[in-house]
Amino acid sequence: MASFSEYVFPETIEEAYALNQKRSSVIVAGNMWLRMCGLRKKTAIDLSRLGLDGITEEGDAFTLGAMATLRDLETHPALAREYGGAFGEALSPIVGTQFRRTATVGGSVYSRFGFSDVSALLLALDARVLLHARGETPLRDYQREPWDRDVVLGVRIPKGRRAAARSVRLCSTDLPLLVCAASLGPDGLRLALGARPGRAMIVAEGLPADADEAAFAAIARDVPLGGNRRASEDYRRRVAPVLMARAAAAVRGEERA
Amino acid sequence: MSNRVVGQGVRKKDAMALVSGQGVYTEDIAPGGCLCVKLLRSPHAHAVVRSIDVSRAKEAPGVACVLTWEDAPKTRFTQAGQTYPEFSPYDRLILDRHLRCVGDPVAIVAAETERQALAAIDRIRVEYDVLPAVLDAREALDNETLIHPEADWRALVPECGADNRRNLVAHGCDQDGDVEAELACCDVVIDREYETHANQQCMMETFRAFCMPDAYGRLTVVSSTQIPFHVRRIVATALEISKSRVRVVKPRIGGGFGAKQTAVCEVYPALVTMKTGRAAMLVFTREEAMTVSSPRHAMRMRVRLGATRDGTIRAIDMHTLSNTGAYGEHGPTTVGLSGHKSIPLYTHSLRAFRFSWDVVYTNTMSAGAYRGYGATQGIFAVESAVNELAHALGMDPAALREANAVREGEVMPAYYGETAGSCALSRCIARAKEMIGWAEKYPRRTLPNGHVRAVGIALSMQGSGISGVDTASAAIRLADEGTYNLSIGATDMGTGCDTILAQIAAEALECPLSAISVHGVDTDVSPYDTGSYASSTTYVTGMAVVRACEALRAQIVRAGAKLLGCAQEDASFDGEAVACEASGRRVSLCSIAEAQMTAGMDAIAAVASGGSPTSPPPFMAGCAEIDLDPLTGQVKVVDFAGAVDCGTVVNPNLARVQTEGGILQGIGMALCEMPVMDERGRTMSNSLLQYRIPTRQDAPRIRVAFEPSYEKSGPYGAKSIGECVINTPCAAIADAVYNACGVRVRDLPITPEKVLLGAKGEP
Amino acid sequence: MTVELTLNGRPVRAQVEADDSLYTLLRALGVRSVKCGCETSSCGLCTVHLDGQPVLSCSVPAPRCAGRAVTTLEGLQSEARLLGECLADEGAEQCGFCASGLIMNALALARENPSATDEEIDAYLAGNLCRCSGYVGQRRAIRRYLSRIASGEGRA
Known part of the structure; x- marks a missing residue:
């Protein structure tokens, strides 16, 4: 259990940011995984009253507020239209509808869990993280950084790409043994792998739309993969090109889930 | 003769209370001001407490008591819920200085609130002398590290072959015929090893109990348990008090599946109540329920199976190595079922068998009872070996079974020499094959998307109660308006036995089901019952109910005759009234009930017992159809057909749900339930996030058919059903996977990794 | 801290700790239908409606429920x-x-x-x-x- 002795609703983002500079503070987003980590803090900072829960479409991008829930993403008609149902498909294996109704984008992005289906999909879309102090930062960089004290305000994803994700799981709603997300745009095909089991990362970019199995096999040979209690490195390496090919086929519109 | 109430799929008597969310479970009915009990648990797999400082914990706010090994009674006991003679060794203390697995309790804290109890736990300082740990069952026997070196360790049934100086809880052999000679004559001998692990029951309600003193200075234990009468004995033994000073009450239970056939949690709040005189409650966290509980015994089984070229199975030789963990709960008994409920399936042509076993202590979580109770493990092994034999012979595995499966009337030497008095197994095989479409689907077909669909089959049997051991009593009395109060000691754990036993009573008394009220279990009030386990309730307690109702009918007739002024022999009872044949006069049951409440009439009440020298097996055939993704190794069960012979089906709805639930638990064991322990002996599959049970998206189409036989010794021909139905999926799915891709998995679960990276073909 | 919310249509005022969950609050308020089956947001037993939407009450911070409508099976x-x-x-x-x-x-x-x-x-x-x-x-x-x-x- 996480414990804290004080629960604060900041009225402005500045206030939230200032509170979060103390080591004794922690931001509460969806409170899904946070409660399991045994953290002991003095102050919980609740972002739910800062209007960060919107999903907005502006110009050539969508902005997903940090407090938008996974269920919001999954059921958002414009997102579904733009990305070919990728959010619904990629997020629906996560635990259950009730869970996804309170789990947030910001919580997923900030935590950078290796098993995150969310991170893999957002990486494939080359999302940018909107941070209060630092401003806009590529997710691909943010993914590699240690946890810091900046406040995630949201995520921006470019339009004009089709996306899809494919995963292997021990059973439905389980954490993935490996997940591959793909997106296809004018600059070609981008692939991200999650549950490597380390943090998700982009493993290929600018691939031709019709990249073939040999190309995926070559990528999979060099991707940093590891083993954990759920699956061995060997298994992940065998399955990686399969998921890449399937995700790629899906964004090309050749294969349904 | 057709039955009126038996055979009807009526609602459970408690159904509407449960679906409307009424507070009927243990935690819901705990008294206000109950102390919260928490345990400090060992971080080491094997250690001795060198020193423990609880002074700061005792001073913490809200703390009522902090107890260590120095405060606990020194009499060893077992938490296994078994009737006399108790097979499980007396090897536990409530708190022991010697810690034998990660999670073994080091101290008990009770405080006004959960927060305060947890805060106090943090203030306890312990120094441990860490000892070498035995984590692998194969290294346990005669290891120089002894898990129970204590002088007061005690095996109550020496015939088990237990020897604490060898880390041995049981050892034995049972045989018939000359197995080596028969194997030598066989054209084909399959010799393989199979392995199953410490699966968790994962009932939704974890272990919990509260205790309180009563007005007579006795201890009341309210517990989510399957074994109230054994809990009374266990708590009294552990606390060194007379059994007469303990009363155990069982409210509604949120599932058990055998987990609650072990008194996992009761002794801790009981000790707190004894020490403080206050009500105290312990609710296991899910993590505790996954790491220090009573899972299935992990078993390693070597099967040698011999047959002639034409597919006649001649001999089975089986050895089981069972891991009982740090304590011996159910260790000596579960192992027996691995052979005694698998080998007899092939009685028909079998000339010889040998079944030998060793059960060992290790420094891992103590195992217990899980639905199937050893049969699940053994059937996975033997049924897998039979499938491997079929492939070695080039035979259809279903046809091989049709030729060799036990038939009605055959004496089963591997089942204590009992006769299969009721057995529709052949019909079950035919029905399951037909349901799944075996003829068209065996062995495999490839779908346009590259996935492979394949089928597999397995058989199962279990018992109906423990022969010569289980006993149950039922008490029934006539009440106002001609209704009845039925008291039973069997524990409904959601399975619906209160309703099923009421159906049996309504049948016997020719009354509507609504006229029977059933009382849950209270050891002060209910008649003795060994408890709800070993598939005993419908069969054993059901017989007690029939007998009690017969006795009651005689009393009703006697009372009616007296009121009518006629001879007892001339009177008869039709459920509504007693009639005098000579005069044609009738006296209604209602009038008889009123009369017994006036002076001069005897109370109309009867008690009777059930118990059986035999344990008639229910049988089942299960067929799985899987979808395998050959590029990822992912396996999904898409269809499962189960045909069950449980004798007369008392309540088809409840029997169907039992079967569907059992099948899905079996599917979980086959595919995704993966107990994981690290190199230090810590259970890492410590939550429902890390130990995955199937969700409804993993539940295939499950179809159930009943092929009833008639068991003459059972109530209205009934046998058991609860456990038999969990046993077929593991071997059926393993063979379907083999049929799909040529990979044979002998170590459960069948993960995508084992399928994808597994070696193809026979070894 | 004090939290005011609507529980099954009735206004409720309750004292909560900063790290209490909605589940803990509901049990403390005597709601018996709500059960807890895990500590990992995995089981769904504690599902209640928050402003009409099903959520896992074990994962919702109690303070976050201030001013909101909670409905349980009792309601x-x-x-x-x-x-x-x-x-x-x-x-x-x-x-x-x-x-x-x-x-x-x-x-x-x-x-x-x-x-x-x-x-x-x-x-x-x-x-x-x-x-x-x-x-x-x-x-x-x-x-x-x-x-x-x-x-x-x-x-x-």
Whole structure:
């Protein structure tokens, strides 16, 4: 259990940011995984009253507020239209509808869990993280950084790409043994792998739309993969090109889930 | 003769209370001001407490008591819920200085609130002398590290072959015929090893109990348990008090599946109540329920199976190595079922068998009872070996079974020499094959998307109660308006036995089901019952109910005759009234009930017992159809057909749900339930996030058919059903996977990794 | 800290700790239908409606519920009756410990997608674990419930 002795609703983002500079503070987003980590803090900072829960479409991008829930993403008609149902498909294996109704984008992005289906999909879309102090930062960089004290305000994803994700799981709603997300745009095909089991990362970019199995096999040979209690490195390496090919086929519109 | 109430799929008597969310479970009915009990648990797999400082914990706010090994009674006991003679060794203390697995309790804290109890736990300082740990069952026997070196360790049934100086809880052999000679004559001998692990029951309600003193200075234990009468004995033994000073009450239970056939949690709040005189409650966290509980015994089984070229199975030789963990709960008994409920399936042509076993202590979580109770493990092994034999012979595995499966009337030497008095197994095989479409689907077909669909089959049997051991009593009395109060000691754990036993009573008394009220279990009030386990309730307690109702009918007739002024022999009872044949006069049951409440009439009440020298097996055939993704190794069960012979089906709805639930638990064991322990002996599959049970998206189409036989010794021909139905999926799915891709998995679960990276073909 | 919220239509004022969950608060308020089956947001037993939407009460911080409407099975007895009967008719409630959470989520499903297919039922309710039933009886019960409300039954 996480414990804290004080629960604060900041009225402005500045206030939230200032509170979060103390080591004794922690931001509460969806409170899904946070409660399991045994953290002991003095102050919980609740972002739910800062209007960060919107999903907005502006110009050539969508902005997903940090407090938008996974269920919001999954059921958002414009997102579904733009990305070919990728959010619904990629997020629906996560635990259950009730869970996804309170789990947030910001919580997923900030935590950078290796098993995150969310991170893999957002990486494939080359999302940018909107941070209060630092401003806009590529997710691909943010993914590699240690946890810091900046406040995630949201995520921006470019339009004009089709996306899809494919995963292997021990059973439905389980954490993935490996997940591959793909997106296809004018600059070609981008692939991200999650549950490597380390943090998700982009493993290929600018691939031709019709990249073939040999190309995926070559990528999979060099991707940093590891083993954990759920699956061995060997298994992940065998399955990686399969998921890449399937995700790629899906964004090309050749294969349904 | 057709039955009126038996055979009807009526609602459970408690159904509407449960679906409307009424507070009927243990935690819901705990008294206000109950102390919260928490345990400090060992971080080491094997250690001795060198020193423990609880002074700061005792001073913490809200703390009522902090107890260590120095405060606990020194009499060893077992938490296994078994009737006399108790097979499980007396090897536990409530708190022991010697810690034998990660999670073994080091101290008990009770405080006004959960927060305060947890805060106090943090203030306890312990120094441990860490000892070498035995984590692998194969290294346990005669290891120089002894898990129970204590002088007061005690095996109550020496015939088990237990020897604490060898880390041995049981050892034995049972045989018939000359197995080596028969194997030598066989054209084909399959010799393989199979392995199953410490699966968790994962009932939704974890272990919990509260205790309180009563007005007579006795201890009341309210517990989510399957074994109230054994809990009374266990708590009294552990606390060194007379059994007469303990009363155990069982409210509604949120599932058990055998987990609650072990008194996992009761002794801790009981000790707190004894020490403080206050009500105290312990609710296991899910993590505790996954790491220090009573899972299935992990078993390693070597099967040698011999047959002639034409597919006649001649001999089975089986050895089981069972891991009982740090304590011996159910260790000596579960192992027996691995052979005694698998080998007899092939009685028909079998000339010889040998079944030998060793059960060992290790420094891992103590195992217990899980639905199937050893049969699940053994059937996975033997049924897998039979499938491997079929492939070695080039035979259809279903046809091989049709030729060799036990038939009605055959004496089963591997089942204590009992006769299969009721057995529709052949019909079950035919029905399951037909349901799944075996003829068209065996062995495999490839779908346009590259996935492979394949089928597999397995058989199962279990018992109906423990022969010569289980006993149950039922008490029934006539009440106002001609209704009845039925008291039973069997524990409904959601399975619906209160309703099923009421159906049996309504049948016997020719009354509507609504006229029977059933009382849950209270050891002060209910008649003795060994408890709800070993598939005993419908069969054993059901017989007690029939007998009690017969006795009651005689009393009703006697009372009616007296009121009518006629001879007892001339009177008869039709459920509504007693009639005098000579005069044609009738006296209604209602009038008889009123009369017994006036002076001069005897109370109309009867008690009777059930118990059986035999344990008639229910049988089942299960067929799985899987979808395998050959590029990822992912396996999904898409269809499962189960045909069950449980004798007369008392309540088809409840029997169907039992079967569907059992099948899905079996599917979980086959595919995704993966107990994981690290190199230090810590259970890492410590939550429902890390130990995955199937969700409804993993539940295939499950179809159930009943092929009833008639068991003459059972109530209205009934046998058991609860456990038999969990046993077929593991071997059926393993063979379907083999049929799909040529990979044979002998170590459960069948993960995508084992399928994808597994070696193809026979070894 | 003090939290004011609406519980089953009635205003409630309660003292909570900063790290209390909605589940803890509800049990403290005497709500008995809400159960806890895990500590990892995995089981769905604690499902209640927050502003009409099913959530896991074990994962919602109690302070976050200030000013909001919480509904438990106690507050939906008449709406839940027919679904409860459908479950009972199948024997699919079994031990019943998961029933409250399942019913709360299934009622939300029925409001959102009354013509749900079996696949949609399974997907919507995947976060509600049950160990007794094997789910297929629940599936039959929910299918029957949806068809009965489609024919106009069970409306208050």
